[in-house]
Amino acid sequence: MRRTVLVCCGTGCLASGSIEVAEALQKELAPDVIIHGVEDACFVKKTGCNGFCENGPIVRIMPDDISYYKVRAKDASAIAKSLETNEPVLRLLYRTGGKAVLSQRENPFYSPQIKIALRNIGEIDPADINDYISRGGYTALKQALGMEPQDIIAQVEASGLRGRGGAGFPTGTKWRYAAGYEPTPKYVIANGDEGDPGAFMDRSILEGDPHSVIEGMAICAIAIGSSTGFLYIRDEYSLALANIEKAIQDAEDAGFLGESIIGSSKSLKLSIVRGGGAFVCGESTALMASIEGRVGEPRAKYIRSVQRGIWDLPTVLNNVETFANIPVIIRDGAENFAKLGTEKSKGTKVFALVGKVKRTGLVEIPMGVTLRHLIFDIGGGVIDDMPFKAVQTGGPSGGVIPENMLDLPVDFDTLTEYGAMMGSGGMIVMDSTNCMVEVARYYTAFLADESCGRCTPCREGLRQMLMILTDICEGRGREGDIELLEEIGSTLVDASLCALGKSAPNPVLTTIRYFRSEYEAHIRDKVCEAGVCPELASFAVDPVKCTGCTLCELTCPVGAVSGKQKEIYTIDSKVCITCGACRQACRFDAVVAIPRRR
Amino acid sequence: MVITIDGIECECEYGEFLRDIATRCEIEIPALCNHGGLPGQGCCRVCIVEVEIKGWKTVVASCIYPVEQECIVYTNSDKIKRQRAMVLSLMRARAPASKEIELLCSKFGASRNERFIEQEGEKCILCGLCAKTCESIGSGAISTINRGINKDVSTPYDEPSEACLGCGACSEICPTSAIEMEEQGSLRKIWGKAFDLVSCEVCGKPYATTQELDRNAKVLGEPASRLCDVCRRKAIADVLAKTFGS
Numbered sequence: 001m002r003r004t005v006l007v008c009c010g011t012g013c014l015a016s017g018s019i020e021v022a023e024a025l026q027k028e029l030a031p032d033v034i035i036h037g038v039e040d041a042c043f044v045k046k047t048g049c050n051g052f053c054e055n056g057p058i059v060r061i062m063p064d065d066i067s068y069y070k071v072r073a074k075d076a077s078a079i080a081k082s083l084e085t086n087e088p089v090l091r092l093l094y095r096t097g098g099k100a101v102l103s104q105r106e107n108p109f110y111s112p113q114i115k116i117a118l119r120n121i122g123e124i125d126p127a128d129i130n131d132y133i134s135r136g137g138y139t140a141l142k143q144a145l146g147m148e149p150q151d152i153i154a155q156v157e158a159s160g161l162r163g164r165g166g167a168g169f170p171t172g173t174k175w176r177y178a179a180g181y182e183p184t185p186k187y188v189i190a191n192g193d194e195g196d197p198g199a200f201m202d203r204s205i206l207e208g209d210p211h212s213v214i215e216g217m218a219i220c221a222i223a224i225g226s227s228t229g230f231l232y233i234r235d236e237y238s239l240a241l242a243n244i245e246k247a248i249q250d251a252e253d254a255g256f257l258g259e260s261i262i263g264s265s266k267s268l269k270l271s272i273v274r275g276g277g278a279f280v281c282g283e284s285t286a287l288m289a290s291i292e293g294r295v296g297e298p299r300a301k302y303i304r305s306v307q308r309g310i311w312d313l314p315t316v317l318n319n320v321e322t323f324a325n326i327p328v329i330i331r332d333g334a335e336n337f338a339k340l341g342t343e344k345s346k347g348t349k350v351f352a353l354v355g356k357v358k359r360t361g362l363v364e365i366p367m368g369v370t371l372r373h374l375i376f377d378i379g380g381g382v383i384d385d386m387p388f389k390a391v392q393t394g395g396p397s398g399g400v401i402p403e404n405m406l407d408l409p410v411d412f413d414t415l416t417e418y419g420a421m422m423g424s425g426g427m428i429v430m431d432s433t434n435c436m437v438e439v440a441r442y443y444t445a446f447l448a449d450e451s452c453g454r455c456t457p458c459r460e461g462l463r464q465m466l467m468i469l470t471d472i473c474e475g476r477g478r479e480g481d482i483e484l485l486e487e488i489g490s491t492l493v494d495a496s497l498c499a500l501g502k503s504a505p506n507p508v509l510t511t512i513r514y515f516r517s518e519y520e521a522h523i524r525d526k527v528c529e530a531g532v533c534p535e536l537a538s539f540a541v542d543p544v545k546c547t548g549c550t551l552c553e554l555t556c557p558v559g560a561v562s563g564k565q566k567e568i569y570t571i572d573s574k575v576c577i578t579c580g581a582c583r584q585a586c587r588f589d590a591v592v593a594i595p596r597r598r
Numbered sequence: 599m600v601i602t603i604d605g606i607e608c609e610c611e612y613g614e615f616l617r618d619i620a621t622r623c624e625i626e627i628p629a630l631c632n633h634g635g636l637p638g639q640g641c642c643r644v645c646i647v648e649v650e651i652k653g654w655k656t657v658v659a660s661c662i663y664p665v666e667q668e669c670i671v672y673t674n675s676d677k678i679k680r681q682r683a684m685v686l687s688l689m690r691a692r693a694p695a696s697k698e699i700e701l702l703c704s705k706f707g708a709s710r711n712e713r714f715i716e717q718e719g720e721k722c723i724l725c726g727l728c729a730k731t732c733e734s735i736g737s738g739a740i741s742t743i744n745r746g747i748n749k750d751v752s753t754p755y756d757e758p759s760e761a762c763l764g765c766g767a768c769s770e771i772c773p774t775s776a777i778e779m780e781e782q783g784s785l786r787k788i789w790g791k792a793f794d795l796v797s798c799e800v801c802g803k804p805y806a807t808t809q810e811l812d813r814n815a816k817v818l819g820e821p822a823s824r825l826c827d828v829c830r831r832k833a834i835a836d837v838l839a840k841t842f843g844s
Binding site for chain 1 (some may be wrong): 638
């Protein structure tokens with residue numbers, strides 16, 4: 001039987017050695033052609049990211065729909081043999097509740113997902129345009145060429161699609177505005193400058209399904225009357241850059257881009273611009289400044305980019321994920337898309353579920369599902385079943401959401417209402433060993449470095465907030481600090497120049513809002529209950545739980561732990577550097593955080 | 599179009615900047631980075647005001663906010679007073695040596711916040727007017743460097759810049775007198791570089807650097823006048839007096 005062996009070659013799996021796996025499989029399956037002939041041979045195909053990165057490299061056998069995880073090159077012969085015998089390799093299957101599952105549809109990480117933006121990723125070879133076409137690619141572009149521009153825009157409006165980059169502005173409305181302005185030329189820009197730590201939605205799409213972004217951009221160009229577009233992509237995304245570059249060339253050769261799109265009078269020239277690594281260049285106006293060759297600093301958006309964007313001309317800038325949704329909306333109809341999601345947030349959203357969650361990876365779910373479903377059903381809950389503490393949504397300028405709010409639906413408006421934001425879709429799960437003041441300090445430090453530094457509230461406000469938070473974490477917090485942080489924060493929200501500054505205090509304001517007692521413990525009692533801030537915490541061994549297994553002593557890098565095997569160990573808090581290695585190593589929860597004695 | 603600023607009705611054109619309208623109506627809105635010759639900075643945020651449109655209030659920077667519909671503006675609401683004071687306090691911690699900032703702080707009730715770290719001896723508020731001036735003159739000798747809390751204004755690699763003409767326009771435009779320009783006899787020192795000054799043909803006062811005059815000549819396509827500001831104005835006045843005077 002003819003089979004395809006799909007080997008995940010997304011960045012995560014590549015790092016775990018998927019190229020070696022693919023090569024080993026190719027070697028094993030090469031004689032297949034001689035034995036069975038081309039019609040019945042098994043072929044290896046390198047695909048984009050399957051999303052379940054921590055279990056990579058992932059290998060899928062189609063059409064049997066069997067997925068293998070954590071595959072090594074040495075497993076290739078067993079997989080090749082299984083194709084002959086039709087007996088799956090049991091040891092490489094995913095196990096849930098003690099049961100091994102064959103298909104991704106039975107895997108709790110995948111089963112609740114509905115894939116629109118990620119529809120082709122993991123299924124196709126991103127370097128092969130025919131693979132994309134075989135799954136219905138570029139049919140939406142053909143349809144769009146036969147439509148009036150205002151009808152395309154009406155479809156996008158009817159779908160209810162909102163910008164996936166974070167702000168959630170209705171995409172159709174943006175296009176309609178841009179189409180309505182007189183000056184030409186107009187521009188289409190895809191924002192692939194994904195800068196949030198831990199987020200990789202855009203990277204995955206650009207790597208695994210570059211043609212979906214190109215098709216989305218081409219449809220947008222037809223709708224607004226543009227013939228020039230840019231893809232702004234982080235320079236660190238080497239695989240994404242290589243794949244999108246090839247995809248643009250292939251699309252031009254196939255007549256989907258360039259002078260005359262599929263023989264029509266429409267044209268579109270796409271170019272890639274590499275981002276130099278400044279977080280602020282993910283902000284739309286800073287991004288445009290960067291493409292123009294100026295310093296990547298935002299401008300005030302009193303006049304929107306749809307009216308005066310790049311080179312002061314009408315510009316539609318959408319996120320990579322937004323564009324990837326467009327072909328589906330045009331091809332399958334706005335109503336189908338709008339069936340998913342909530343009243344005001346339609347469709348699906350891709351999240352990068354990371355942090356202290358059992359199943360980390362890329363997840364696409366309909367808008368409106370609860371955080372609890374996302375973290376506990378799909379993510380499998382907190383690692384080691386530690387108590388859940390908070391989830392940071394929306395990247396560095398998002399906010400934290402505590403346990404009692406896990407039943408909130410995930411959509412643009414709800415998250416914003418509670419002080420967090422959807423952002424581009426980062427979800428970082430934290431447990432009881434995370435200190436919320438330290439979390440706020442970490443993000444504030446990130447933003448203090450990554451702000452463009454142009455306007456006073458953002459630059460100077462973050463400088464002072466960072467100093468105060470560092471003081472609190474190091475035991476120098478004072479009465480009145482919490483109130484001062486709130487006051488500076490509220491000034492940033494209103495008086496900053498761009499969205500980065502306006503959202504920069506979110507981590508501080510939400511941690512104060514939901515974990516105020518933790519700030520108070522740091523300031524008044526000089527205690528870090530989570531055992532994170534070295535000046536305010538140390539560790540001790542719980543004599544009831546300790547089994548004398550020696551692991552803590554072996555792990556401690558500074559020799560602070562002492563004791564005898566099978567007896568109760570002790571930690572010398574004068575020597576302890578609060579690195580937490582012993583607590584992490586202990587299998588009996590016997591290492592507990594205590595206030596540091598002075 | 600008529601808008602209301604602090605209860606006063608002000609006539610304006612579509613798209614005019616809010617602060618320009620207020621200034622015309624003699625309503626004072628403080629600002630530091632706003633200069634008539636180089637509009638559009640919008641970064642000091644001292645000129646923030648509240649704008650109410652259809653019941654919705656937002657805080658905007660009045661120096662770059664274009665008025666496109668009728669609105670009610672509050673330049674001194676409680677919120678604005680509080681936030682402007684915070685911006686000024688933050689600025690004061692950044693530039694504690696600036697007399698201009700100190701004055702503005704006392705005028706707008708921004709006390710010195712003991713909790714803030716101060717950058718001793720600093721006068722610069724990083725408004726960027728100097729770099730913009732240098733760029734628009736065509737020199738580009740100085741620029742803002744780095745980003746975030748490490749932002750600064752400097753010459754390339756902090757070394758004396760070949761492109762610098764020593765014209766002193768940066769120092770002239772600086773709202774907080776942060777750029778030091780030292781003059782001794784016919785020698786000027788700025789940005790770590792020394793310049794010879796040319797003296798006025800009439801009064802003999804040293805008034806411009808050789809590099810500046812050379813460049814002016816190149817741009818104009820004719821030798822630049824060797825008169826200082828005062829003498830040049832006087833010379834023009836003499837011509838006018840001879841032509842039109844009795």
